[in-house]
Amino acid sequence: MKKIYALLACAAVALGTQAQNVKFFYQGHEIENGTTLVYSDQEEQGFDYVLAPAVTVVATASQQIKVVADCTTGQSIQLCIGGGCQSGTSVTSASFRANAGQSYDLEYEYFSPVEITEIVSTDITVIDDLFGSTINKITLKFDPDAAGVKVTAVSAENVTVGNGALNYSVEAPTTLALYNTAGQEVYNATVREQGSVSTASYAPGIYIYRLGSKTGKFVVK
Secondary structure: OHHHHHHHHHHHHHHHHHHHHEEEEEOOEEEOOOOEEEEOOOEEEOOEEEEOOOEEEEEOOOEEEEEEEEEOOOOOEEEOOOOOOEEEOEEEOOOEEEOOOOEEEOOEEEEEOOOOOOOEEEEEEEEEOOOOOEEEEEEEEEOOOOOOOEEEOOOOOEEEEEOOEEEEEOOOOEEEEEEEOOOOEEEEEEEOOEEEEEOOOOOOEEEEEEEOOEEEEEEEO
16 A cells, blocks of 8 residues: 555656646746637738747756647647648647757747638647656637737636546636556546546556646545
8 A cells, every 4th residue: 555655656746747847938928737828919921821929848857758739620730849840730749859948949830821810729738758648738729809918727627536437627628637656647638618537447546637737636446
């Protein structure tokens, strides 16, 4: 039993450390994990209208990472961080080593031949390429009707466990991740409003959840 709780403590510390290793910044201000950056600026470049928020990724500890951009509103976007550019509704950068203290331009863009009047929302996730776990995740949301730039924080995250399921309630789209005591990610998804995740197929033991800014543990018997 002592060994199990020791593993749990180590896993919790490792997850907490990971969450701080890579951060997002916009114009010098940190974008907290689990928040949404809402902006309304678009640029004219030649014959195109372009969305290109000046977001950077900064590592506080060196590690191998990759970045995933998932456009939840269905547009084809472009991501060029890490060398080379990928285009599509959901794209993943090449794996690259993020060196401590170095800043990397996200180079996330969306191009349109006409003025952009629809909402374009994209989840940006930094993945630890060694363990495959999520380090940090934000949402970039272009809203032509928004005034200026604002950051919307996830709030009112509630978690209960019972009847073979983990139940959640959130006010805004939020990342829910589950880990075993070895620090392996067993579940990761963006959840909305209220719902549940079945734990019936999980091996008995102690698990850790992270819902937005809230972290806790639960037991599967």
